[in-house]
Amino acid sequence: MSATLTDKRRAVRDPHWLRGLMIGGTLLAAGLLLLLPLAVIFIEAFRDGWRGYLESFNDPYAWQAIRLTIIAAAVAVPLNLVFGLVASWAIAKFDFFGKSFLISLIDLPFAVSPVISGLVYVLMFGLQGWLGPWLSANNLQIIFAAPGIILATVFVTFPFVARELIPLMQEQGSEEEQAALSLGASGWQTFWRVTLPNVKWALLYGVILCNARAMGEFGAVAVVSGHIRGKTNTLPLHIELLYNEYNSRAAFAMASLLALLGVATLAVKTIIEWRLRQVQLASLEPSTVEPS
Amino acid sequence: MAFKLKSRSVLPGFGLTLGLTLTYLSLVVLIPLAALFLKTATIPWDRLWLMISEPRVVASYKLTFGASLVAAAVSALLGFIIAWTLVRYRFPGRRIIDAIIDMPFALPTAVSGIALTALLSKNGWIGRYLEPLGIKAAFSPLGITIALVFIGLPFVVRTLQPALEELDGEAEEAAASLGASRFTTFVRVIFPSILPALLTGFALAFARAIGEYGSVVFIAGNMPMKTEITSLLIVTKLEQFDIAAASALAVVMLLASFAVLLAINVLQWRIAKRYRGVM
Amino acid sequence: MSIEIKNVSKTFGSYKALDNVSLTIADGELVTLLGPSGSGKTTLLRIIAGLESPDGDESKVLFDGENVAQQSVGSRQVGFVFQHYALFKHMTVFENIAFGLRVRPRSQRPSREKIAAKVNELLKLIHLENFGARYPAQLSGGQRQRVALARALAIEPRVLLLDEPFGALDAKVRQGLRDWLRRLHEEIHVTTILVTHDQEEALEVADRVVVMNQARIEQVGPPAEVFHHPKTEFVMDFLGQVNVFRGRVEQGQAVVGGVRIDAPAMVGAPAHADRTGDTKVYVRPHDLQIARHMNGAPALAATITRINPAGAVAKVALATAEGEAIQVDVPFEKFRELGLEKGEQVYVAAKQARVFAPEYEI
Numbered sequence: 001m002s003a004t005l006t007d008k009r010r011a012v013r014d015p016h017w018l019r020g021l022m023i024g025g026t027l028l029a030a031g032l033l034l035l036l037p038l039a040v041i042f043i044e045a046f047r048d049g050w051r052g053y054l055e056s057f058n059d060p061y062a063w064q065a066i067r068l069t070i071i072a073a074a075v076a077v078p079l080n081l082v083f084g085l086v087a088s089w090a091i092a093k094f095d096f097f098g099k100s101f102l103i104s105l106i107d108l109p110f111a112v113s114p115v116i117s118g119l120v121y122v123l124m125f126g127l128q129g130w131l132g133p134w135l136s137a138n139n140l141q142i143i144f145a146a147p148g149i150i151l152a153t154v155f156v157t158f159p160f161v162a163r164e165l166i167p168l169m170q171e172q173g174s175e176e177e178q179a180a181l182s183l184g185a186s187g188w189q190t191f192w193r194v195t196l197p198n199v200k201w202a203l204l205y206g207v208i209l210c211n212a213r214a215m216g217e218f219g220a221v222a223v224v225s226g227h228i229r230g231k232t233n234t235l236p237l238h239i240e241l242l243y244n245e246y247n248s249r250a251a252f253a254m255a256s257l258l259a260l261l262g263v264a265t266l267a268v269k270t271i272i273e274w275r276l277r278q279v280q281l282a283s284l285e286p287s288t289v290e291p292s
Numbered sequence: 293m294a295f296k297l298k299s300r301s302v303l304p305g306f307g308l309t310l311g312l313t314l315t316y317l318s319l320v321v322l323i324p325l326a327a328l329f330l331k332t333a334t335i336p337w338d339r340l341w342l343m344i345s346e347p348r349v350v351a352s353y354k355l356t357f358g359a360s361l362v363a364a365a366v367s368a369l370l371g372f373i374i375a376w377t378l379v380r381y382r383f384p385g386r387r388i389i390d391a392i393i394d395m396p397f398a399l400p401t402a403v404s405g406i407a408l409t410a411l412l413s414k415n416g417w418i419g420r421y422l423e424p425l426g427i428k429a430a431f432s433p434l435g436i437t438i439a440l441v442f443i444g445l446p447f448v449v450r451t452l453q454p455a456l457e458e459l460d461g462e463a464e465e466a467a468a469s470l471g472a473s474r475f476t477t478f479v480r481v482i483f484p485s486i487l488p489a490l491l492t493g494f495a496l497a498f499a500r501a502i503g504e505y506g507s508v509v510f511i512a513g514n515m516p517m518k519t520e521i522t523s524l525l526i527v528t529k530l531e532q533f534d535i536a537a538a539s540a541l542a543v544v545m546l547l548a549s550f551a552v553l554l555a556i557n558v559l560q561w562r563i564a565k566r567y568r569g570v571m
Numbered sequence: 572m573s574i575e576i577k578n579v580s581k582t583f584g585s586y587k588a589l590d591n592v593s594l595t596i597a598d599g600e601l602v603t604l605l606g607p608s609g610s611g612k613t614t615l616l617r618i619i620a621g622l623e624s625p626d627g628d629e630s631k632v633l634f635d636g637e638n639v640a641q642q643s644v645g646s647r648q649v650g651f652v653f654q655h656y657a658l659f660k661h662m663t664v665f666e667n668i669a670f671g672l673r674v675r676p677r678s679q680r681p682s683r684e685k686i687a688a689k690v691n692e693l694l695k696l697i698h699l700e701n702f703g704a705r706y707p708a709q710l711s712g713g714q715r716q717r718v719a720l721a722r723a724l725a726i727e728p729r730v731l732l733l734d735e736p737f738g739a740l741d742a743k744v745r746q747g748l749r750d751w752l753r754r755l756h757e758e759i760h761v762t763t764i765l766v767t768h769d770q771e772e773a774l775e776v777a778d779r780v781v782v783m784n785q786a787r788i789e790q791v792g793p794p795a796e797v798f799h800h801p802k803t804e805f806v807m808d809f810l811g812q813v814n815v816f817r818g819r820v821e822q823g824q825a826v827v828g829g830v831r832i833d834a835p836a837m838v839g840a841p842a843h844a845d846r847t848g849d850t851k852v853y854v855r856p857h858d859l860q861i862a863r864h865m866n867g868a869p870a871l872a873a874t875i876t877r878i879n880p881a882g883a884v885a886k887v888a889l890a891t892a893e894g895e896a897i898q899v900d901v902p903f904e905k906f907r908e909l910g911l912e913k914g915e916q917v918y919v920a921a922k923q924a925r926v927f928a929p930e931y932e933i
Contacts, residue, residue, distance in 0.1 A: 012461040012464050012465065014380070014474070015474070019381060022373055022376060022377045022381065023377055023381055023383050025370075025373045025374075025377070026373055026374045026377040026378070026389060027385070027389070029370050029373070029374060029445075030374065030389045030392065030393070032418075033370075033441065033442055033445065034392050034393070034395045034396070034442075034445075035392065036411060036417070036418075037399075037404060037407035037408055037411060037442070038395065038399070038407070040407050040410050040411055040416075040417065041403065041406075041407050044410055083312075083313070083316050086309045086312045086313055086316075087309070087313040087317075089305060089309045090305075090306060090309035090310040090313050091313075093303050093306075094303070094306045094310070096306075096310070102313070102314075102317075105317060105321070105322070106317065108321055108325070109321060111499065111549050111550065111553050112325070112503065112546065112549070113502070113503025113504075113505065113523055113542075113545055113546075113549070114401075114503065114505050114506065114523075115503070115505050115523045115524075115526050115527055115542075116328070116503070116526070116542045116545065116546060119328065119526065119530065119538055119539070119542050120324035120325055120327055120328045121324055122530065122535070123324070123327045123328055123331050123535065123539065124323070124324050124327050126535070128533075128535050129327075130327055151320075154320055155320055155321065155324070158320055158321060174303055175653050175655060175657035176657050176658075176659055176660075177303055178302060178303070178622055178644070178651075178653070178657065179651065179653060179657040179658075179659075179722075180659075180670065180674070181302060181303070181643075181644050181645050182620060182621075182622070182644045182645065182649060182650075182651040182723075183645075183670055183671030183674065183722070183723075183725075183726055184645045184646075184648075184671055184674055184675060184726060185645065185670070185671075185674040186645070186674070187303070187304035187305055189674045190303070191305075193659075193670075193674070194659055197659075197661040197662075198659075198660060198661060209397075212398055212400075215400070216399070216400025216401070216402070216403070217400070218400060218401045218402040218405075218505065218506035219401065219505035219506050219523065222505075222527065223527060223530060236400050236401075236402040236403070236506070237402075239402050239403065239406065240402055240510075243406050243510065248410075251406060252406070252410075255402075255403040255406060255407070258399070258400045258402075258403050259399060259403055262395070262398035262399040262400065262403070263398070265398045266391055266392065266394055266395065266398045267391075269394065269398075270391045279708075302621070302622050302623070302643075302644055
């Protein structure tokens, strides 16, 4: 639409020199600031070729970190996925007092610095925390252990699915659900057959963003982990460790995994956005043929 | 329209879903955050004041907020150029650029942190050309600012894009038909209508920068009084088991970012009111 | 199935959407609920469907004499057609229509073949035999509306409820669907209630029209009756165009600007046949006649300000010396014969007028 806007309409067109300058600036900024950091990760990781790269993975601690990262994401993502569905049903399909306040509360973890996200759990469950004495009396450990890492991950990824679903479901309204109910469907049938298929792309979108953040979280996890090599290191924490030990090749090799995850996330996100736009366009422009 | 709003009540599951939402929200977010404020409230006032005003802490505030402000401003400028280019021009590679704008969102902060450090340190690809010029890009406030620009840029671009797409060109054509030059049209017609989005993007980038940790710690150098950001200072206090001081600093930062977000909301509310008033 | 609504009220917060409404609908009848937006017509329809619950216990909705006020929408077996169709976007036309049969509990669910047969029969009924595999996005507005109707009919509803079904369509499609709906109703004879704000649609399609305004029912009756014998000022004003004059009432006749007009039906106030003071006198544009000269008959002098001759009647706008605007519909034949022109001074006489008793409530 805007292609014709800039190309065909004279009053809207910028002079050539400006156009060149802006495009040049954009390419330069994107290249230096966005592409170069991405490139440097792989180049550093492959500094000693494939063999050097693979050698970096010959490290049991690395595999342990990868395992813990996957576990944390495997708990946090489904929890926040279910939460997102439940919360968006309550918020989008019903009216109640304090709704917009509730939406702000759900977004709260985005406004909290990652370091603070970890800190609050230390205050809850750490040795000097509210529940610390009770936990240590019962021989339970949350901080400096896997549960703390999982909790911190749940916190920082908390809003991702909900914030994708709520606006979409609010916009869609509940007429289709009412139609399903009027046709005799039960609440569950309505949810599974009507609501869920209507939000599936946004749901997927939320889940991949949630997953990328869960696997890549650094600050919050750093605070609760205790950095016990082989026990409480996630992949990002292991990268920090290697980097600080001047084992830069291994650090970048690990980083390359997360960078690939990031690139894959972007790719899926772009495809979903494209799909969503297609769906939107299709529903906006019905065929105009009207056979009777 | 009152009847449309209430009409949703025939759907089942309100009590169950709202109950679950509130429970989970409380357990994961609200109670832990409340713990932070409660912890800080137990600190006597005079001690609290000392904690949040010792020189090392104040230096970290200055660095954090100063670098965040400069970075948000640079992000706003760069973000405007990129958003304008992406919305208004067609050129090869446009869609790729559009897609990779979100790279800083998708890349884990620790990964961005070591990548930027590798680029900007004195042996790095960019750093080695800056070194002879006397510019120290890594382990300096400049490095911190660059990392924060990286983090803040997508916020500005993504809030500006929809606002620019909404300008359908008619207002510009009207201005041109009334005899305004392209420059005047930009200053008087285009800029005012995208200013709210630009401010929102700026504020979002600023809020994010204040709390940023992962992408900054590697490049910062972390010299007390010089290149130590507040987030890092919280971690340091925690590692020294000074939990009270860590909490106090955390509350200061939380209040600061809440203030910024509140400002965004007020701004958007006022703009929404202005436009609704016309209808 | 017959429907009886007794003393139904509904408030949303401080907004009163329905105020003690009662209405009876006979089995097999096609009734339209007509009124401006905010009159409560959609709320009434949604209460009948069970999509909304009425206030209090005195509000009753009876289906064949049985109170269904406490039953959920799913168990009432109503076919509801939504204003914006509410088709399931991710399902094909076939799946949309089959939905109500497929979600039945296993014990009541028809076999796969029976469902397919039923859906195909309905597709034929809505003239979309070859569209079963399409998605709603690939249909035109009128086609979507018919699919929504077929989907509602699939569950063999006891009553068909249509909420502004043609509101979002353009004029020509709307006319076609209206005729089709009327024929369909004659074919399947299910009790049908249709909500509309379009008076032409309401009058054309219905056995009976229910005119609503401000949460109340103003008048119920066959189309001809509500059109020709409106009981209230609102109905007079809402159904078709009307000229409103300031005048008086003397001996059962309306007096406007010294001209007496027969006002046979002094609705609501036979006892006040003689009334002093200003009152509103209503005259339909087709009840006015234009003449070049005063031929003894009482008439108002007026000047032609605008003529729109495009249509079966020529619409002539006039203004009196006092500046009051008058609208007259002149049959086209008559218009040609008179050869009226803008700016001409003519005489306007009324065949009949209508005066309503003032409302004392205020």
